[in-house]
Amino acid sequence: MPRSPAVAPAPDVPPRSPHVATPIETYLKSLHMSLSDVMAGEVASYIPELGLADPKKFGICIATVDGQLYSVGDAGCPFTIQSMSKPFMHGYALREHGQERVARQVGVEPTGDPFNSITLDDVNNRPFNPMVNAGAIAVAELMKGDNTSERTENMLDFFGQFAGRPLEIDEQVYRSEHATGHRNRAIAYMMLNTGMLSLPPEEVLETYFRQCSIRVTCRDMAVMAATLAAHGVNPLSGQRVLSPDHVRDVLSVMSTCGMYDYAGQWAFDVGLPAKSGVAGGVIAVIPGQLGIAVYSPPLDSVGNSIRGVAVCQKFAQDFSLHAYHDRTDIRSVIRREYTAGNVHSKRIRPARESAVLRAQGHRLVVFEVQGALFFGSTEKLIRRMAERSKEADVIVVDFKRAGFVDKAAIQLICQMARTLEPTRCRLVFTELGSFDALSDLHAAVDRERAETGVEIVPDTDRALEAYEEALLAEAGVSREEEKLSLGSLDLFEGLGTQELKLLESAVGTFRFDAGERIINEGDDAHLFFIVARGSVSISVTVEDGRSKRIGSVGPGYSFGEMALLDGEKRSADVTADVPVLCYGFSVARVREISAGYPNVMTVILGNIVRSISDRLRSANDEIRTLE
């Protein structure tokens, strides 16, 4: 490729501004501007206080599930939540009383009737769903507390957990609701009459009028919607407000009943669970992605904010956010698949050991999984595990990059383990401690360990190292020799008897306690070592000052041999893993010997070249499995 302008450094352009406006900010600004001129619709007036709203106010806010906020216009302007409170109250009732209790109070069927209909379901005598006023009043009865003030406190506390900040009631709107809410009174007394309410209607209505009068901003509502999108965890506070199962119930009802008799067309056009409020707010939820909130008071004939609906429609269409838009990609659940033949543990090994591992290592297969483990992705994983189990001794599943594991995935994985138990293929799970999200899987695997024989190992490197040791033992590679014969060492291969004898005069014996530092990075290098018993870890200091283990060395293998090159400093720390016995060679003495016998240095350097080349080849193999 010729040197192109795009890849050339450009040192002479002035430093740029600290903030790069992202495409989403740009988009929202232009969407806001294009809809600012829309002057249709009427501000709600059935509650006098709402009629005072400024029809020109117009705010949009988007909150992502990881807490990024994009705001435009009057996103900080306060207004009352009104019917947008209903899905959250439904969530509260589910959390505090459970699905069964809530189902006795209210149904889940959409109705073609308007939101303030008095009709009840003839079969069960309950309101059709929690999104119509009758259903919401029935749900309001479930707010806990011995008196109005306790119930108000509990309610505000719950809504505040969703918004990520304390919320208050707009007392003027509340008084206006209270003074004029006669139709809602009628509904409440009707339900008292049919036995659906057990508390005095005025008490229940106090809660209902107050929930409608909670003062919020677009920003609050976007965060509340994003909390639903994040399956119940507030993206700002990180607090779990609702369980994923209750979020699922809330979103289901929002999707079929949230937009009243506009539900079918909304599902077709926008395809998102949504809810509007008569003060001019609309929220929509894109599960797993974000929450949208719009505030603009003028309403259409069915009581939805005109600009609010337009923003949701346009945004959903422009960014393909419809629930049934093509977006899933489960191909990548297995991030990489490799064997102990092409990826080795960090243990540095003599050539004869590496050769055994290259020949036999295919009998251990590692699956690195990534992303969300749910039915569809896990089905692919276990299908591949079943295939590989036909030839493998061991399957290691590395969960380090699993971002999420649901019950279905846990069930499939445990069942796969039970299926493999009678075969000769063993299962090892690693990195189960990487995320909180993995704790349920960890617990399930622990529980079934006796039945499945699954081994849990903290990290993959240790699982690889243990299997390598087992393979070498099986292959009869002798280990743990205390008295090494220099001629048998890779480092000295090719030297004559006379030369080896001379080298023996350069050796000293060194003992180190477990944990003792043998070599310090940066020091001058005067000795190189061969491990006789035990093992040592090699580690380097990485960017953030932490120490990272990059390898280990066991009996018969050398470390610090770069000391043979002129002027080299130690490039890593070396620490004894266990009590260690080493042979140390004086570099000065080896040089003296080489002055008389030049072959000594040439052979040793040649062997070092071979050994590092092998390690380079292994590293390149590993890079290929990672790419």
Added chain:
Amino acid sequence: MPRSPAVAPAPDVPPRSPHVATPIETYLKSLHMSLSDVMAGEVASYIPELGLADPKKFGICIATVDGQLYSVGDAGCPFTIQSMSKPFMHGYALREHGQERVARQVGVEPTGDPFNSITLDDVNNRPFNPMVNAGAIAVAELMKGDNTSERTENMLDFFGQFAGRPLEIDEQVYRSEHATGHRNRAIAYMMLNTGMLSLPPEEVLETYFRQCSIRVTCRDMAVMAATLAAHGVNPLSGQRVLSPDHVRDVLSVMSTCGMYDYAGQWAFDVGLPAKSGVAGGVIAVIPGQLGIAVYSPPLDSVGNSIRGVAVCQKFAQDFSLHAYHDRTDIRSVIRREYTAGNVHSKRIRPARESAVLRAQGHRLVVFEVQGALFFGSTEKLIRRMAERSKEADVIVVDFKRAGFVDKAAIQLICQMARTLEPTRCRLVFTELGSFDALSDLHAAVDRERAETGVEIVPDTDRALEAYEEALLAEAGVSREEEKLSLGSLDLFEGLGTQELKLLESAVGTFRFDAGERIINEGDDAHLFFIVARGSVSISVTVEDGRSKRIGSVGPGYSFGEMALLDGEKRSADVTADVPVLCYGFSVARVREISAGYPNVMTVILGNIVRSISDRLRSANDEIRTLE
């Protein structure tokens, strides 16, 4: 870790059976068995021929979006598709006539009325939706063809594309439908009366009765549902049958209208787009994952297969398949992020060049993206790009592992490019040719290139190499020297003047044409080379016999130097990239020189050790960025 039983090889267990029953097969068998005893419900009898069905027949089939089938029971038993044809006919009408034309024929609003209601929407005079009989008859009119036989042929061809095999009509059922379908006749004449139908009702009904009489099996229906789950691509044939937009429309209507007046509870309990047929079939679609089909003739009071509904409910619940179940994980859109400082191109470079790259390479940032690029994931990507653009000269986005890119992602990416254009940070996109799925993005980026300045480079390695060359030029590292001074080469650093003079006697000049092979893997090694002009590629043969380029070497750098070690064969092929001028050194002659001047070999081997150690360090750095 002690040697555990799980990681030990187990050579003495007999070879296992070739098939490992996966947990999903096991699960389906047990589900099938547990529901086989359910004897409630009545086989449909309003069409006499359907009354003949065996109520004990019971089959389940699951098809994944990548074509894996799991079947149990009577999954191969033929039955007629009946109302399950409706969503597919809706899809056909959308494909052939577009959304606007179809919307004139039929609405998308759910209705509380039963499936065979004659009611039409008062505002538009059209049937409420394509899932009730009136709507399906209106849609049947849109089947193309000049006569019944052409229309039948077109219809069967379309359904066959969904099923992945040719389908036929069950003539006996068709005749039975035709003979007794008086209520459907009434509906059709009613629509003729209101002007909704323009063709003679009997002709339209011929199509409608035939579509209901298509003979299918569970297996067929599972594949048809999986084709919807795969957003319109048949997982067996790979053929695109319907566009993703039309699949979205079909699924939206299925989700709100597919289960008639059971829609709210179904959405709450199961949360999947679904459709049942009166012959006892039920399908459900899990977008992006799979299709489920069940066949069991006994029906409940609203006309749904009792076992069919039970299977869907149980399966969706046991495997958390509800549409609003928590499953999205967008954390992994950036697979890895690295700079030219910690990952280098495959160009092997002298130490002084590597030092420049390590010091300056942070000015190029590479994002490797993976998985699906849609709004939520792309928002994270571009947010991170905006952050890094503050300090980077170049941002490379590597799309090799992007499995899917939607319009929203394309729009955000192009807008990000326009946003960065006026800054000094340049954008380079690589690997856009990796998947068909990327072609729309590729085309959009191409179209906007003049405006955005985005550079498209085939692969990341070439983009890295070009930037490295630009950085080195900026740093004033001299290149392209034709007459090399041996003393300036890394390989000979540390040798005295006298020793260098001697080495000059071992040199010959070699010229190679572009593409000419210089070294063959496996050959004996007699020479090592230093590039004077041009560059060479080093490649190895990988598992499948293909050649893989693992590096390149330019002026001043050596290759084939492992020849200096006794008995080494060539470990890779080397080929000239362009016309190349090399210096070649005879290993035999260098050995002769070393016999008199041992320092020559010691210094050269020491330099080789340094150079390979550097490359090993780079490889380990790269592994760390990949992990």
